[in-house]
Amino acid sequence: MKKAFVVKSDRCVGCHACEMACKNEYQLEATIRWRKVYQLPENEFGVPSRHFASLACNHCENPACLAACPAKAYTKREDGIVIHHTERCIGCKMCMMACPYKVPVFNEKIKKVEKCHMCADKQDRGEKPACVAGCPMEALEIVDLDDTNLANMRSFLPGFPDIAITKPTTRFITPNLGIQVRGNNNG
């Protein structure tokens, strides 16, 4: 089993509800964002557009955080979820340096690192992660990579760090681009 987030950039309208649903669920400190909505570069897809990718932890197959952590504060579950165990964390920030996706963040208040755990507890109870459940556009989904047709999905979008480093499990659906008619309205 290989649980993974699917980020449907063809559906995402960049409303930030996912990241706020996450904050609301875990009452996170204001500056800490386990999930972040990234605006993709405006001209990435040929014509100007406002498209987005919502990222949290990519629950990598080779998590760099886990390898770098000297305190064994990270574990990878059988279903692929990478868990950070706060009680073992010593706040050395090695994982923050090692992660190519800037996922682990340092909580200045508790002097430890924290990150997305794909709502493992909720999933164990058969519920969807807060972000997935909270997305009004249904632009986020959890799939099992071992058991999903990945034909329409990609492992990366332009601007996403080299996936060879840690083999992130996150999959993307690329934005659709419509036709744009811009008249001769040059002021």
Place this chain on the structure above:
Amino acid sequence: MDKKYAITRRSFLRNSAITVASIGLSGSIYEFLFSGLAPVTAAKISDVKKFLNACPRNCYDTCSIVSTVADGILTKVEGSTLSSYTRGKLCAKGYSYTRSIYSPDRIKYPMKQKVRGSGNWERISWDEAYTEIAQKILQIKKEYGSTLPICLNKYSGNFDIMHYGIEGMLTSIGNTTRATGTPCWPAGIDAQTFDFGTTYCNDPEDIVNAKYLIIWGANPAWCSVHSMYFVKEAQKRGCKLIVIDPILTQTASQADLYIQIKPSTDGALALGMARYILDNELYDGEWLAKNSKGAEEFFSYLQKNITVEWAAQKTGIPRGVIESMAREYATTKPANIWIGYGMQRHTNGGQNVRAIDALAAITGNIGKSGGGAQYAQLQTWGFAYYAMMQKKPENSGGKSDRLININNFGAEVLNANEPPIKMMWIACRNPISQDPETAVVNKAFEAMDLVVTADMYMNSTVEMSDIVLPVTTTFETPGVNVSYWHYWLSLNEQAITPMYECKNDVTIAMELSAKLNELEQGSCTFPVSGDLEEWVGKEFNDAIYKQFGIQDWTELKKGPIKAKTGLIAWQDGKFKTPSGKYELWSDEAKKFGHFPLPVYTEELQPNDEFPLRCISAHWKLGINSQFQNLDWMAAINNEPCLEMHPIVANKFGIKDKEPVKMYNDIGYIVLPAKITETVSPDIVVVYEAWYKGKKINVNYTVKAIPADMGKKATGSPGMAFHDNFVAIKKV
């Protein structure tokens, strides 16, 4: 306040012979007395409860909320899964509620300011507040022979039905001056009122049935994200999505076809399309014959005055595109148009909406599932308005309420005469921040004898008040909410105890009434007692029960309910116009000084001095001055910016992120530039929002220019917010 206690060094050090055994209420170490604390009464297990709430913001989506309360503390909010519109999801703003109610900076107690604007506040009891306000009301009445010098400015900070009790409270003291109108949507409402008899839209969940959808000057991805799901669903089912907007919004980025139009020329596009439809006989003659009035006149107007070529020139959209869009729109059935509020905030906004309505009418898309000209609906608002409907006391002076334009509030207050306005009551509003021409509004406040503001937070209006009253949030008080867009009815339960001394506006009205009657029997008709939940119950009537298929309002405690009837607007073909038909020719419009047909009114043009149009559109992390000031929002974005096309930036020698001064003859703001090809080259864009600790407000530059329509349905014309011409320069 008088010098009540002067503890001098000497008096303090005086070696008193008296032994003080106990200190006031706190007792002595041997005889401890509780004051703020108390022994735990029963071993209560800290419990987790869920409550139904409703988002009361001025928003299309009016979400049904489920809140989690642990040991009396609100810990989580979620969307209700029982509403097929909310679908278990909230927006970014809704998810932030746990933060906003627990800010230490909430207004906690009634307070009185010594000198307006001085910042010198003293805490007063509710009784003192009521006494002072009541005495002022009675004194005004005595001096001027009526309560007309008292002016209410209340709008949409909280759209809960019971909050109309604020209007009720003012009614219950006599004839008063009312700031009427709405800043938001009047031109469009009037347009639809002339055309259909009122504004009435299909259930937005019906969007999925459209085969062709034009979103015209609306940005649901930001302002109605739950609707955006249905838009996407429609696309999935094969609907073609067209978005017409000067800004390539996030909604537009989802479109199959995006059309960048010159601002304020929407009517020209609609009329151009209509001419093509007419010329190619793509209109629904049968529908028109049966359901409309004035089709002939309208067609003749088109033939005489409109050409597609002209429309292309006006709008900046190539002729071929207009023609193909007109053909597709007229031949793909059903076709739906969502008319946004943004596109009617112009001096020709009402006419433009009428032109678009006409498109839907001539193609026979009215009254159909998947079709329609969607603007808003007022169908589910048929409450009893028990709190609002109060009798005026006898012999309280004046003939009737005096209405002034909310969209030009400052100037109209200053101009009011015989009697002048001497007292203001402000609720659910922040006029000093959100009204145009900030400086004039300030002057109006300065001219008052007494300004009372009921609010949750300090803002620029509270700063200019004499008395501020702390009010409850939606989680602290019962209520009931509906949307002006979807068809759900949600009860709002009291989920937590009101914090500090905050009170519901209706409670304030009851208690003020008691005080007025105590000082002068019969001076106020507002009920002086009643349980707030019972008040909620009294807002319902049989019509609402019937519409929603319930026997009693308490059934809503199980969850939100959707209207059972009327989900497709005008399905029965019975229009509420004087003729009972869809009126392409409207005599009613004529009465209000408009041309009876949907015609093109020339849009305002920029001039040499102020060459750019500033569009102050809504912002995704806030509603007007609400939400963007919260920490969670600031963590996502805390930097307002001025969006401009690279052509504009080049012309003015501005680089990305450089500070730019945007100004006109009434004011200026300085913002960092954001260079983007998502806006058209004839505009600049500032999203209207209030950032905590930042003195940046686009309204410093917005003049109170009225839109063409609004007077009939809302009392005052709307505001042409987007006809704001400015100049920019590098700072």
Place this chain on the structure above:
Amino acid sequence: MLQNHKYKMLKEMETRYYIYSLFKIYYQGDWQAIDKALQAVNDHQDDNGQSAEPLINGLLKKISKINLVMDENSIYEYNKLFVGPGKLLASPFESSYRNQLGLVMQDETVAVRNFYKKIGVEVKGKNGVPDDHLALELEFICYLLAQAAKQIDKEQSASPNEYLLLYKLFFVQHIKPWVYEHCNDVLLHGVNPFCHGMAEIFKEFLEGEEGQNAM
């Protein structure tokens, strides 16, 4: 011997109690009672004007150095600092300082609530006002001191009892981490002699307490 020791201990505790009461009343905004509360502290001196308690002596010395005069501006400033309606310049809530972004009714408030609950105390009109308002925390300390005194008196013992230990614990967990910062905010924003002076005295008193009790 025991009696003497006990007397001294109780006397000391009483002193603390009066001082805490003074600040409790101050933070309650009970202007009617402040005069009396100050008087009570004052009366705790010996006849010669010298208190046996070093605490009181220090405090009196401090008070004699500053000009503790209350006028109408004291109240305006007091409200700007602690009450509103604007953004509080020196919030009286523990969570404002300890919650990363200063919100009330969060985990930090619940921790205080749970502490009260362990001792069998809760806030009147629960959830109406955050449990960690300084006035409530100070009242809780007064309560602990009163309970401690009661026990010492009853048990004929002069050894520190559980209530004194709880007092220390509460001080370490819920006063020390933020009240100094709070007082500094008052000193930073406060210009009125009364508010300023009270903050100075309070801070010095707490420092004394902390030092004396090795907290």
Place this chain on the structure above:
Amino acid sequence: MGEWPVVLFTVLSQMAAGAFVTLWVLDQRTKKIGTEMGSFASLGIALITAISLAVSTSHLGQPMEAYRALSHIGTSWLSGEILLFGMFFALTVIYWYQWHCGMERKFIGAIGASVALLAVMSSGMIYVLPARPAWNNLGPMFFFLLTAAALGPLLISVLFKIKNVQLGKNLYIFASVVLVVGLTNFLLYLSTIISMGDIGTVTGKNIIMNGVFWPRLLAGWLVPLGIIAYTALQKEWNISRLVVALFILTFIGELLGRSMFYETVTALTVFGF
């Protein structure tokens, strides 16, 4: 210097490691170092190692739980580093004890010197991270080894100087070689990352634009090399003030260089953020 605990830890520990190797080599090669001298120097090394380890914990969010850093020897270079420096510290103490008692110390010296080298190398490996392209090479390890090589012998010569023992010409020759190699390595590294494009280039530019770039060049390399050149011209190999100056300048240079190392590195961006 936001990262000052790591800056101090790495520079001090590397200096101690270099000094240990120097002392061991001198001891083995010359056999002329007196017990008192050796005992004094080895004590200095042990103390500096102890200080560096103590300082390193203050880099942690949870200094009291630093022991858990040893949990992941398998894959975490940080665990390896802590283990090796822990061992190194123990060895410095034993080494000192052996000097102090005049015991045979060849074996412990050899082990200590190897552990010292491995420890410094493991420190370097910590930063070889694909997420930080400018570090994802042998650069960090070379830097750290060169720090050890530059500061170790200079520290020893300063410690010896306190006891009025001069190391003379050989020290200067060695120091000049290390400094030249260090400077060359730095310049090569800089040009390499700048030509990497993307994030590497950004890091390179950060380094050049950094406020301590020139002070680091001057204090760490140019002025010390000047002093050595002056000494060589004078052919005066025993001016003790110059040795101290050389040490202090190089030490400051390394501290500045290390803080720049941490400050300037740039992570991979995610969608340009």
